[in-house]
Amino acid sequence: MLLFALVYGYSAAAQKNEIKVGIVAPEISLPTPQGKIVALSSLRGNLVLIDFWATWCAPCVQEQPELKKLYNTYNESLKKGKKLEIYGVSLDSKKPAWEKAIQKLDLKWTQVSDLKFWTSPVAQTYSLEGIPYNVLVDGNGYIVALNLHGKELENFVKASLEEK
Amino acid sequence: MKKLAQQYGFLFLLLFSVTIHAQVKQEPWTESQLMATQELADKINEPGKDKPLIINIGPQAVIKGSVDVGPGKENTNIEKLDKTLSKVDKNRQVVIYCGCCPFEKCPNIRPAFNELKELGFTNAKLLNIPRNIKVDWIDKGYPVTE
Numbered sequence: 001m002l003l004f005a006l007v008y009g010y011s012a013a014a015q016k017n018e019i020k021v022g023i024v025a026p027e028i029s030l031p032t033p034q035g036k037i038v039a040l041s042s043l044r045g046n047l048v049l050i051d052f053w054a055t056w057c058a059p060c061v062q063e064q065p066e067l068k069k070l071y072n073t074y075n076e077s078l079k080k081g082k083k084l085e086i087y088g089v090s091l092d093s094k095k096p097a098w099e100k101a102i103q104k105l106d107l108k109w110t111q112v113s114d115l116k117f118w119t120s121p122v123a124q125t126y127s128l129e130g131i132p133y134n135v136l137v138d139g140n141g142y143i144v145a146l147n148l149h150g151k152e153l154e155n156f157v158k159a160s161l162e163e164k
Numbered sequence: 165m166k167k168l169a170q171q172y173g174f175l176f177l178l179l180f181s182v183t184i185h186a187q188v189k190q191e192p193w194t195e196s197q198l199m200a201t202q203e204l205a206d207k208i209n210e211p212g213k214d215k216p217l218i219i220n221i222g223p224q225a226v227i228k229g230s231v232d233v234g235p236g237k238e239n240t241n242i243e244k245l246d247k248t249l250s251k252v253d254k255n256r257q258v259v260i261y262c263g264c265c266p267f268e269k270c271p272n273i274r275p276a277f278n279e280l281k282e283l284g285f286t287n288a289k290l291l292n293i294p295r296n297i298k299v300d301w302i303d304k305g306y307p308v309t310e
Contacts, residue, residue, distance in 0.1 A: 054223070054264070056222075056223045056235065056264050056265075056271075057264065057265060058265075058269060058271065059269065092223070093223045093224040094223070116224075117223050117224035117226065117264075117297075118224075118226065118263065118264075118296055118297045118298035118302060119224070119226055119298075119302065119308065123298055128298065129295065129296075129298075129299050130265070130266070130295060130296060130299070
């Protein structure tokens with residue numbers, strides 16, 4: 001019995017951080033540059049792209065104009081109540097750099113960060129091994145895709161929002 | 165025809181290896197100037213051992229006991245690095261690290277390592293972080309700043 005409990009406990013712990021399609025996206029609740037706490041779950045009802053990025057990550061910054069294009073196209077609801085939202089989670093450590101980049105890149109979607117670089121608990125929760133990395137979450141909060149970029153991401157968003 | 169293909173194949177291989185060689189040669193550090201993470205972790209953990217001067221030249225000082233200089237891509241931080249090292253013995257072991265991204269994507273390590281060389285540090289090391297400070301340091305349970 002003890003052994004069972006041990007083994008069960010161990011496997012549960014091991015699986016705790018497994019991020020995969022089909023599970024509910026773990027909650028993230030972090031401050032915006034203005035200091036307002038915004039929860040990932042507050043965006044429920046939309047297709048949500050969680051974009052893990054940082055201003056010190058060149059490929060992440062390069063991807064922002066593409067995300068902007070996607071956001072501009074699909075943030076307008078294609079069918080009732082369903083649109084794309086982006087939840088940008090930055091692994092920056094210095095607030096001025098983060099704020100400046102958001103302004104310069106003119107990013108209109110939700111931006112949050114605990115300014116803890118790779119020590120951020122969210123990097124553990126989502127088992128991040130590198131950025132850019134993203135997670136797509138459906139209207140009910142379930143993960144529907146992991147780490148799609150470029151045309152693949154665009155096609156997925158298009159298909160998700162135009163279906164049925 | 166076959167002979168021609170072989171000749172071209174050889175030429176291609178030659179060019180390919182020259183390119184690779186050139187790319188390797190471009191790095192300011194040599195293989196022996198890379199320090200393994202395990203080695204640094206041991207040096208930090210072992211009491212009384214001659215500790216190197218550990219300097220963060222990336223976004224945040226994650227490693228226990230390291231001095232925070234800031235991203236090496238910024239000139240002001242290279243000046244900070246100069247200041248930090250101004251009274252340090254040129255023969256002391258100095259280990260710099262960033263850990264934002266894999267080496268090929270990191271904008272900070274090259275300017276900082278070049279500066280160490282220019283300043284004449286004979287025992288300059290770059291911490292070998294193949295992916296990032298989370299995967300290669302934090303996740304391994306190595307000592308981090310409180």
